[in-house]
Amino acid sequence: MANLQDDSRIAHVRSLRVARLTGRFAPRSLRPRSSQWSVPRAPYPMVLRVARPRVTRIMAFEGMLEDPVVQKYLHELVGPKGMPVAAAPPDGEVTDEELAERLDLELNDVRRALFILYENDLATYRRVRDEDSGWLTYLWTFHYENVPANLHDEMDRLREALEERREYEMNNEFYLCEVDSIRFEFDEAMDFGFECPECGSPLEAMGNDEMVEAIDERLDALESELGIV
Numbered sequence: 726m727a728n729l730q731d732d733s734r735i736a737h738v739r740s741l742r743v744a745r746l747t748g749r750f751a752p753r754s755l756r757p758r759s760s761q762w763s764v765p766r767a768p769y770p771m772v773l774r775v776a777r778p779r780v781t782r783i784m785a786f787e788g789m790l791e792d793p794v795v796q797k798y799l800h801e802l803v804g805p806k807g808m809p810v811a812a813a814p815p816d817g818e819v820t821d822e823e824l825a826e827r828l829d830l831e832l833n834d835v836r837r838a839l840f841i842l843y844e845n846d847l848a849t850y851r852r853v854r855d856e857d858s859g860w861l862t863y864l865w866t867f868h869y870e871n872v873p874a875n876l877h878d879e880m881d882r883l884r885e886a887l888e889e890r891r892e893y894e895m896n897n898e899f900y901l902c903e904v905d906s907i908r909f910e911f912d913e914a915m916d917f918g919f920e921c922p923e924c925g926s927p928l929e930a931m932g933n934d935e936m937v938e939a940i941d942e943r944l945d946a947l948e949s950e951l952g953i954v
């Protein structure tokens with residue numbers, strides 16, 4: 726246990742533990758790292774309504790935007806400042822300046838939201854050069870017909886993350902310091918002589934059945950929503 730005398734090593738281990746505690750250990754964190762969006766629990770609409778084109782409509786994809794799941798998804802993508810842009814896709818092409826004026830927003834916030842939508846296949850642009858001034862105008866079109874496919878992909882990623890996590894839980898034994906609420910894998914606990922490197926308390930074997938059950942419940946819900954039953 727010579728290593729336990731090494732303060733810097735302990736500090737390093739501690740930072741790893743803290744990361745683990747707020748990451749893998751915390752059940753709330755069951756979300757894919759690639760996404761900032763967590764899929765809400767069931768019920769979850771599998772088929773999202775897509776508004777049919779109407780001649781007199783003011784806003785495109787109106788029906789879809791009533792869906793709270795879609796709203797939450799867009800909000801997670803563009804954030805509160807971009808939400809007015811994301812929540813009111815105009816019919817046809819529009820410039821960033823028109824949007825800023827219409828929605829009474831800062832041009833930069835509009836551009837940021839548009840770019841995020843573009844990165845997520847939810848908007849495209851066309852560049853037009855003014856012959857006199859040489860000025861470039863960007864004409865944007867919203868493509869919310871891709872929203873259902875994006876949501877499906879997000880759920881797929883979450884399912885993979887959950888399955889990976891389940892593997893990890895099933896393939897490891899865990900030990901807990903009840904004083905610090907730090908969880909250790911078996912090998913780590915053994916390295917520390919089954920004593921907490923923080924406070925010296927004995928590390929106790931810890932079951933994870935509840936966590937596996939919670940993961941299974943979420944997986945069941947996701948898979949039925951994805952139609953994988």
Ligand SMILES: [Zn+2]
Nearest residue numbers: 902905921924
């Ligand atoms: Zn401890």
